[in-house]
């Protein structure tokens with residue numbers, strides 16, 4: 001049993017909360033964001049898109065099922081800090097191999113428990129996501145506040161290189177190989193490559209700074225742009241790469257950060273949402289089928305594009321394919337003249353419902369449909 005040490009949380013606007021240290025002792029800074037998922041804390045903590053964010057869990061009890069060896073979405077925990085109401089004193093689950101508080105401590109994640117997370121969430125909802133500090137070493141709010149205000153904001157943060165793989169690696173297809181995908185790792189989650197692999201796709205995962213020739217070297221049938229942390233307005237390299245991919249008419253699928261990058265490559269702007277969408281029960285309308293799906297979200301930025309019309313771009317017509325039913329935010333784009341589409345949310349779920357799993361089928365169908373386009377066999381099409 002860990003010794004209970006006091007800790008404080010101080011928001012950029014001066015509001016402070018007292019609590020108890022949870023996980024590692026120390027001090028940390030980041031952007032305070034809340035997630036409403038009732039389950040999936042392990043996937044959240046290991047999702048690279050949460051890099052530099054201090055995550056507030058609205059679900060009051062966290063850690064009940066411990067941590068296990070199967071649910072990590074990457075090789076480590078990425079959150080800058082962790083805020084919970086009531087951590088489990090004892091984990092209990094048949095898959096559990098450890099205690100969440102101990103793992104947070106082992107990975108150096110500074111957290112705080114005993115916080116009135118409802119009050120904190122309501123504050124962030126009305127004032128917007130903002131910088132925050134959590135400390136168990138300095139319990140003077142005024143002095144922590146000075147450092148909070150000196151910490152870098154999320155707006156303008158260029159973070160992909162900090163989370164991307166240093167070297168290319170390959171996730172083989174499960175069963176017979178059908179297609180080869182080159183994935184740009186801006187903060188990829190394991191469940192993306194798993195979802196592709198189970199559809200016969202071999203995925204080569206590339207570092208964030210890769211050039212189009214690096215991708216073409218594996219003769220891909222299609223390209224994937226991953227989710228990831230930071231402000232999409234800074235991602236000029238990946239935006240240029242997306243334009244190269246579309247000019248070659250290679251099928252392209254982007255998720256979340258990848259969606260924002262494709263949006264920019266098509267000529268749209270991006271903007272910061274007030275408090276973002278983070279949770280696993282967000283309703284999204286697929287306007288191409290009229291179906292509503294309940295989906296997993298983790299985004300603080302969004303694409304600014306007109307709805308209800310075909311938008312004329314340099315790459316031909318584009319339409320907003322998906323919208324969030326809570327606030328009408330653009331949740332997906334579909335190019336009509338080049339084989340490219342995106343979603344702003346997480347069809348790979350992990351955590352979350354599987355309603356949007358069909359998007360991986362849509363991607364594979366797009367690849368199938370473009371095989372042999374214009375009589376030219378696609379680069380890298382191998383005999384299955």
Ligand SMILES: NC(=O)CC[C@H](N)C(=O)O
Nearest residue numbers: 049227228256257300301
């Ligand atoms: N999960 C993601 O890809 C997040 C994308 C981007 N960093 C945002 O917050 O909007």
